[in-house]
Amino acid sequence: MRDRFGERRALIGGLGLTAAAGALALPASAAPAAGGSNWSPSFEKEDAWLDKPGTRHRLMLDATTAPAAESAMFYADTFYAANKSGYALGAESLGVVLVMRHFATPFGYNDRVWSKYGPMFADKLKLQGDQAIRAARSNPLLTPKPGPTAKAKPGDGDAVTLSTLAAKGAQFGICGVATKGIAEQLAKANGATPASVEAELRANLVPGAVLAAAGIVAVNRAQEHGYSFVYIAD
Numbered sequence: 542m543r544d545r546f547g548e549r550r551a552l553i554g555g556l557g558l559t560a561a562a563g564a565l566a567l568p569a570s571a572a573p574a575a576g577g578s579n580w581s582p583s584f585e586k587e588d589a590w591l592d593k594p595g596t597r598h599r600l601m602l603d604a605t606t607a608p609a610a611e612s613a614m615f616y617a618d619t620f621y622a623a624n625k626s627g628y629a630l631g632a633e634s635l636g637v638v639l640v641m642r643h644f645a646t647p648f649g650y651n652d653r654v655w656s657k658y659g660p661m662f663a664d665k666l667k668l669q670g671d672q673a674i675r676a677a678r679s680n681p682l683l684t685p686k687p688g689p690t691a692k693a694k695p696g697d698g699d700a701v702t703l704s705t706l707a708a709k710g711a712q713f714g715i716c717g718v719a720t721k722g723i724a725e726q727l728a729k730a731n732g733a734t735p736a737s738v739e740a741e742l743r744a745n746l747v748p749g750a751v752l753a754a755a756g757i758v759a760v761n762r763a764q765e766h767g768y769s770f771v772y773i774a775d
Contacts, residue, residue, distance in 0.1 A: 585762070601763040613641075638713070638759070655681075
């Protein structure tokens with residue numbers, strides 16, 4: 542247990558990378574507690590961002606690694622597209638939340654942050670190829686990559702970005718605990734104070750993002766607010 546706890550702390554603090562296996566989808570409601578208790582969650586004012594008015598269906602995707610964050614975008618886009626084609630439901634009828642925690646957390650920061658710290662993110666997250674190149678100047682998941690694919694039609698894989706999802710109303714829950722750990726590492730490497738870097742990260746989130754107390758808290762609260770849960774593996 543001690544080794545596992547130590548590893549967890551080191552991974553968050555150092556922006557390391559692990560792999561998750563399998564995918565899991567669970568209903569939003571839980572089975573009644575033993576003894577027939579009718580327990581129900583209490584809603585906190587800090588979680589009001591999860592109550593998007595007018596939604597008929599709600600989905601939360603949980604990403605904990607860099608590859609999972611990218612995959613989660615495409616699942617979210619498919620959710621929008623399939624509800625439109627199969628049920629004639631527009632994006633305004635859907636509540637979609639993508640939680641980016643643990644090693645997916647840096648994708649919750651905008652281009653201003655990535656243009657400054659992108660090379661370090663790319664190294665720690667083991668980004669490769671085009672993503673690694675783009676990371677030096679911008680968040681590689683925020684906007685379409687340059688070239689012919691930048692003009693891809695909506696619904697095409699290469700056109701799916703955090704920006705296109707935000708335009709449809711998707712929200713992003715960014716891990717506050719990981720953000721604090723990231724700020725400490727960035728501050729150490731750049732001769733700054735952790736508090737100043739954390740404030741910089743908090744002020745530069747991607748469109749549609751909310752900094753949650755912790756990613757795991759956002760996962761919990763979303764389910765309590767009626768979101769079906771899908772864990773995204775690498």
